[in-house]
Amino acid sequence: MLYFELAWRNLFRNTRRTLLTCLLISSGLAVLVFADGGIRGMEKLMIGSLTKTLQGEGHINLKGFRQNLDVDLYLKNPSTIMDKLNDDERVAAFSVRVLSGGMIGSPYNSVGGLIYGVNAEQEKKVSKIKDAIVAGDYLTGKKRELLIGDKMAALLEVKTGDRIVLTAADANSNELTQDLFRVTGIFEFGNRELDEGIVFINLADGQALLGMKEGAHQIVLQFKNEATSRDNDFVLLENNPTQDLEWTGWLKLNPSIGAMLDYTSAGTTMIGFILFILISLGVINSLFMSIYERIYEFGVLSAIGTSRWEVISLVLLEALFLGIISSLIGLVIGAIANYYFSMNGLPLGEMEFSGVMFGNGNLYTELATDQFIFLPLYVILLTLITAIYPAFFASRIIPTEALQRAL
Numbered sequence: 001m002l003y004f005e006l007a008w009r010n011l012f013r014n015t016r017r018t019l020l021t022c023l024l025i026s027s028g029l030a031v032l033v034f035a036d037g038g039i040r041g042m043e044k045l046m047i048g049s050l051t052k053t054l055q056g057e058g059h060i061n062l063k064g065f066r067q068n069l070d071v072d073l074y075l076k077n078p079s080t081i082m083d084k085l086n087d088d089e090r091v092a093a094f095s096v097r098v099l100s101g102g103m104i105g106s107p108y109n110s111v112g113g114l115i116y117g118v119n120a121e122q123e124k125k126v127s128k129i130k131d132a133i134v135a136g137d138y139l140t141g142k143k144r145e146l147l148i149g150d151k152m153a154a155l156l157e158v159k160t161g162d163r164i165v166l167t168a169a170d171a172n173s174n175e176l177t178q179d180l181f182r183v184t185g186i187f188e189f190g191n192r193e194l195d196e197g198i199v200f201i202n203l204a205d206g207q208a209l210l211g212m213k214e215g216a217h218q219i220v221l222q223f224k225n226e227a228t229s230r231d232n233d234f235v236l237l238e239n240n241p242t243q244d245l246e247w248t249g250w251l252k253l254n255p256s257i258g259a260m261l262d263y264t265s266a267g268t269t270m271i272g273f274i275l276f277i278l279i280s281l282g283v284i285n286s287l288f289m290s291i292y293e294r295i296y297e298f299g300v301l302s303a304i305g306t307s308r309w310e311v312i313s314l315v316l317l318e319a320l321f322l323g324i325i326s327s328l329i330g331l332v333i334g335a336i337a338n339y340y341f342s343m344n345g346l347p348l349g350e351m352e353f354s355g356v357m358f359g360n361g362n363l364y365t366e367l368a369t370d371q372f373i374f375l376p377l378y379v380i381l382l383t384l385i386t387a388i389y390p391a392f393f394a395s396r397i398i399p400t401e402a403l404q405r406a407l
Contacts (some may be wrong), residue, residue: 025330028274030273044364045364092222093224113197151195173211
């Protein structure tokens with residue numbers, strides 16, 4: 001108990017120096033907590049922009065379809081898969097789609113693009129097609145409705161109410177088929193590749209255009225827990241005897257985005273390393289100055305029989321108190337900042353990476369339990385580690401030299 005009292009008293013022997021050191025350490029921790037929340041928020045924004053826009057968190061399709069989009073590689077009986085998806089507690093929502101490359105033509109122009117046949121109701125739960133509508137209406141299920149991107153609409157010189165001809169290959173005979181559709185809505189995702197390269201029609205119209213009856217090319221999933229989509233072994237129909245199924249999560253679909261997420265996660269480590277340097281400089285400077293001012297005191301302690309380990313413990317206790325106080329202050333500041341921006345957000349401009357748009361809104365920081373447990377413990381541990389050398393230095397002070405220097 002005596003050493004605790006001595007350590008606490010010595011910590012505030014020079015109040016100004018202690019406060020400055022506390023300010024340095026607490027500021028570093030506050031920045032680390034806020035940066036961690038910002039990086040978590042950025043990861044959530046990136047994953048959400050990728051998986052909630054159109055792609056979903058993963059696809060089920062026949063092996064080989066994803067590589068070449070061969071229209072003849074389609075699920076003959078997707079209802080079997082849908083039944084299993086409905087019974088799987090991990091799955092939040094799914095949507096059945098047909099997908100084919102084709103020609104999209106108007107009386108004025110024609111372009112190549114992707115034709116998606118989607119279930120209008122299911123699609124609301126896995127993508128943001130409905131939210132992206134900027135003119136006209138979303139799909140209602142009526143025959144020959146079509147949604148077109150704003151940039152493709154400009155190329156074809158069409159607007160809502162105009163007619164579009166779709167040309168694609170029959171999934172069974174590979175012969176060209178055509179049908180006439182009416183533009184009922186124009187969407188804008190903010191991604192040039194999507195806004196200029198795809199159209200959406202109702203699932204039944206897509207199946208009829210491609211001659212697929214009840215078939216589907218892919219089933220897009222959203223999970224209750226996003227981490228499930230990262231499981232490469234997630235297979236729903238592992239015992240399906242008739243079709244060779246393939247499951248692909250969003251990370252495998254977008255390896256470059258996965259690499260970018262790794263870089264953002266490394267940001268916290270880099271900030272932690274910078275914090276280590278700052279804390280090291282601050283603590284070592286503060287403790288060495290304190291030790292030099294108290295050389296006589298340490299000399300007396302050694303002279304009256306205080307062991308080296310007791311002196312080391314005394315200095316480390318001072319560092320421990322310094323780390324705890326600084327961590328509490330920094331944690332409060334960082335938590336307040338994190339909470340504020342988790343509710344109000346940080347203005348974020350548009351960014352594009354690997355064809356995916358991020359931003360165009362606010363970045364909301366994320367609060368996490370480990371920010372309030374592991375980060376403060378990390379700072380306290382760093383404070384103790386950096387105090388080891390000054391503590392050993394103090395323990396090696398020779399009493400006679402200390403007393404002579406004090407005279």
